[in-house]
Amino acid sequence: MTIRFSKDHEYVRVEGDTAVVGITDYAQQQLGDVVYVELPSVGKRVSQGDETAVVESVKAASEVYAPVSGEVVAVNSGLEDTPGTVNEDPHGQGWFVKIKLANAAELDSLMSEAEYQDYLKSIS
Incomplete structure (x- = not known):
């Protein structure tokens, strides 16, 4: 299974x-308790870097950007009722959207887990 990370703290x-x-787990920790998630419509086409969703916490609202281009084929509608899942299991049940990849080569522009961990060290 391939996992990649963006500098905006999204994972793919x-x-x-x-x-x-x-x-990412780092992002949910920075946000604090997530109280609301706004998800796109299934069928929406997104380009790498586009705002795809919004997550609101007790501290702030933050955009979630598409780390890859493609078509939204599923959204995690369970987050509307239980947004705290983002805090509890960000890399598992707390996913936001599933995007059918338009260009798999875009994954090469994202960081590996080791590169992301190094990036976190550089910003803290």
Whole structure:
């Protein structure tokens, strides 16, 4: 399973031709308790870097950007009722959207887990 990370603290877990997108554990820690998640419509086309979702916490609202281009094929509607799942299991049940990859080569522009850990050290 391939997992890649963006400098905006989104992760991409590649499953076949689909990218499962969410925010990293670091991002949810920075946000604090998530109280609301706004998700896009299934069928929406996104380009790498586009705002895809919004996550609100007790501290702030933050955009979630598409780390890859493609079509939204699923959204985690469970987050509407239980947004705290983002805090509890950001890399598992707390995913936001699934995007059918339009260009798998875009994954090469994202960081590996080791590169992301180094990036976190450089910003803290």
